[in-house]
Amino acid sequence: MDCPAASNDEDGALSESFGDSCPDMSHEIDRDFTASSDNTDLMVLAEAASQVTPEPVTVSQETQTDDCPTMGPLKFLLCTTDGHAGTTQVTHAQQCHKVASTEGQWQRHSGFEGYSSLRNSEKALQSLCNVTPILFGILLNLLPDQRYRVVEMTKENKLALFLMKLKLGISLTALGTLFGVSKATASRAFKSVLDVLSVAMKDFVFVPHKGAIRDTMPEAFKVHHPRCTFIIDCTEIRTEVPSNVEQQHFLFSHYKGAYTLKFLIAIIPNGMIAFVSKLYGGRHSDSYITGNSGFLSHVKPGDEILSDKGFPHIVTSIEGKGAVIVMPPFSSGGQLSEEDMENTYKIAEVRIHVERAIQRLKVFNILTNRVPISLIPNMDKVINVCAAIVNLQSPIIAPK
Incomplete structure (x- = not known):
């Protein structure tokens, strides 16, 4: 009897494994075979199959x-x-x-692509240029249209580069890299925008007439200083160390212990910048700058000017114009009287606004970083443009 072929779903693998046991199983079936029924045959086959030990299935894996x-x-x-x-x-x-x-x-897109990276983000424009989109548009309209069909930089990119130089104070080499132009091109763009805006915005810093000053005066001034016209102060900007001995003498500030540029700023009671002097070397005193800057020509009879203690030598000049200057009282080596203390607090309460105006100016980091010697000839224009931009921003003292 032939060995019955076992079947399985796995393509004959089971019958091949049992192939070596088929001869022995066939001999036993022949010996015990009788003409019995099919059921007997099945029982014999089942018994024989149960005595066969299956060989393990092996699998090759790759x-x-x-x-x-x-x-x-x-x-x-x-x-x-x-x-x-x-x-x-x-x-x-x-x-x-x-x-x-x-x-x-x-x-x-990644990377900086000039004004196109700023125009859709008010936060980015404010952070990098210190202007709102509306103010950027105002400044852009002050610039002339491009005269040439082929230009290295668009008008928008030139203005963005200029404002980033003012706000961030970074080098023209760095700005040129950001805008994909050479340092020389970046320098020309900065200088051209500075020249245009310094002329176009020169009337944005001005002294209003007395009626306008009174009409916009905050309540804090009306109570204690109703005749106040100006609050004045001087501030300094550090420079690089000059190589020329004469320049070193001119710029060295004993007060700061560094080389500085110094200028006078005057605001009216509502916080608007009304006057900015030209720049002087750090060696000059506050009184000297005030007396020589042209500020006194704006002082009229009946005016009251608030200042700190750095202006004692201009008292005579101001009083000669029929005006008064109010400074914190000096202590003569002893303690201030109660009345002097009260006056000091009252003056400080309103003088803080000129310090806030200076702080707004110095948000432009070009005025807080050390000014390169090569930039000093242009710093008068820079100061005037920065002051004009501050005047176009929201009021320092919010109107009630």
């Missing part, structure tokens, strides 16, 4: 991996059987990288 550029969900899983070989193929779904890809809805 793995191949290919580089995958992305990680993500599986697109499909494919399993096949070829004889005794099983194959599994895994394919990742194609994905678009959210940052690096330049296709599809995840497209993004």
